[in-house]
Amino acid sequence: MTQGRLHTIVALVENRPGVLNKIASKWRQRGFNIESLTVGHSETPGLSRMTFTVDGAAHDIEQVTKQLFKVIEVVKVSDVSEEKVVARELALIKVNAAREDRGAIIEIGNMFRANIVDVGTDSLVLEATGNEEKIDALLSMLEPFGVRELVRTGRVAMVRGGTQTVVAPSTNGNERHFRSAGEGKPKLGSLI
């Protein structure tokens, strides 16, 4: 596939079993490698919000977003790459922290507005939030001490200003809102 730049795709999906599998299948069919994926609740009950970052040419991305929208449970898909967005990810970094290094690490953390969320005898866990570049920069500062463990959530994004990033279509006050089958019943594992 043609390499393009990193795109941010936001999708609102019905919270039903198997949805993640269906969506992943559409990306796989088109040969995309997902750089990051986050899933969680949205402002609307019953709808989850997914944020993908993927590498690809604009035409390919457009095609795959159309394919994603064909998944019945996908309510809305937007490519927000051209929009002004707030984009953040969260990282937890477990770093070696011998007693003599602690002060330096805490100082670095402060510069990046990272919180110390756990202290061990020879380690610290930092929690940092920001865009990918900021997390990368923090990591490179911590690497000399020895990064033992790292977890990054991947990007979440929201369009700046009053407009909503993705909007679920109006249901005209219809209370049977987003699904007809088995509303409100607990499912064998939700979403996945």
Next chain:
Amino acid sequence: MTKLNGAEIILECLRKEGVDTIFGYPGGANLPMYDALPKYPDIRHILVRHEQAAAHAADAYARITGKAGVVWATSGPGATNLVTGIANAWMDSVPLVCITGAVVSWLIGRDGFQEADITGITIPITKHNQLVLDVDDIAPAIAEAFHVATTGRPGPVLVDIPRDVQQQMAEFKYPDRVELAGYHPTIEADPALVRRAAQAIDEAQRPLIIAGHGVVIARAADELKELAEKAQIPVITTLLGIGGFPGSHELYQGMPGMHGMYWNNIGIQECDLLLGIGMRFDDRVTGALKDFAPKAKIVHIDIDPAEIGKNVKTFVPIVGDVKAVLKQLVPQVKPARHDEWRAWFRRMREEHPSIAIPETDKLLPQYVIKKIYELSGPNAYYATGVGQHQMWAAQYFWGDNPYSFVTSGGLGTMGFEVPAAIGVQIARPHDVVWSFCGDGGFQMTLEELALCTEYELPVKFAIINNNYLGMVRQWQDRFYNGNKQSVRMFQPDFVKLAEAMGIQGMRVSDKAMVESSIEAALRHPGAVVIDFQVDEVEDCYPMMPPGVSLSETIEQPPVKQPEYAR
């Protein structure tokens, strides 16, 4: 309100949807459904011999009736046997509702006997699928399945229901309407785009219509005819668009593409406006995309927004139901004559008679197919398999019976011909139904012949038997230095085989016997298998080799070396 069990609820749903026929096969996980079946005598169950055939027969039934085809299968192997049939329906946008029994819910995910993750397996080949884990969800899930399968761009939907859920009791309540937040197919097109399309048509000197399966699915043949006649635009139909425009019409030009009419392939390269109506610019139609229709602006009408711009750059993109869009478009188009352009087609057709049959005493496959078309009357239906016989069947179809040609286009499923013809005959019990069979494809699904005897289906099977997997042999001859590998196989005696299934069998190897055998088959009240032992090495032309442009279509086969020299 009285309570019903889940299986009865399934059948109540089918009744609500107006289903009169189910194609299926029983097994451990769908036994409650079969247990409930006698209480619904208005619903007929056709017992196939292999689940793949259930899906193909239901697929053909759906194409002919315009209703969703309904399929039942059990869990595990029953469900996985459906996969080819579901994929076939998916590729050709056919509405199917497949209801599979699943292992009891507490065994799901534990590799229970005959367990297969059929919802997982069918994700890429269904429009929608779901596993139902609560009896109260059955009715909404089936309502949703019919809604999704039959609206927008149709397609197969699978509902997987564990055996214990089929046995749970609940009140039956069918949803009045299905509301899905993420599913609102566009029917009427944007009027501004329709205006732009009309303007483009008015300005064109050499407009050309390629009509696809969308015209057939939307039953829009009349609207298409109105458009073509008003502006005098020549009409090409894709393989699946056959039957979407009257074959005898003077504007009709036949099929384009890999084995299409030579004049069409050149015509596409020469036109200045190409109207793709309910079609998807498949590679078998376009050839190399970079050289496709270089002089043309493209107006693309399709109900699936993902098809617009997928393969070709579009000048006017129109998303909507083909019938609705044509109704919007026709009044806005100015009457035109395009005399020169139509004369161009007439001249091309005289100079390049793509489907003229050579004079010979040999029994040529095209000759057999052409004779069947000539002798079967104006109301006959046809199903085909895949390969050379399919292409010839498409090339020589110039009939007027709308929506009467059923073939496996997108997936190209050999073996489709037998169960598909059975599905067509069930949908059209009083009409002549021919199955054009390859000798290879016929052997893939011939177990279904027994249905013709069991359900008194008078299907006429014409095996175009060249004793080769003909299309593969043609490619091996042409692109693999004549290295014919695994294309010749032991053949059973098809006449005896037919007789063993309770069907009349005939064998024809003499050209002089063709007409009388076809007439005898048409007179015979039951099913017939005719083994037409045709010339073994006849190739299918015109042919556009894979990967080249339409301009490089080869009109006639190269002069053949004698068989012993190859």
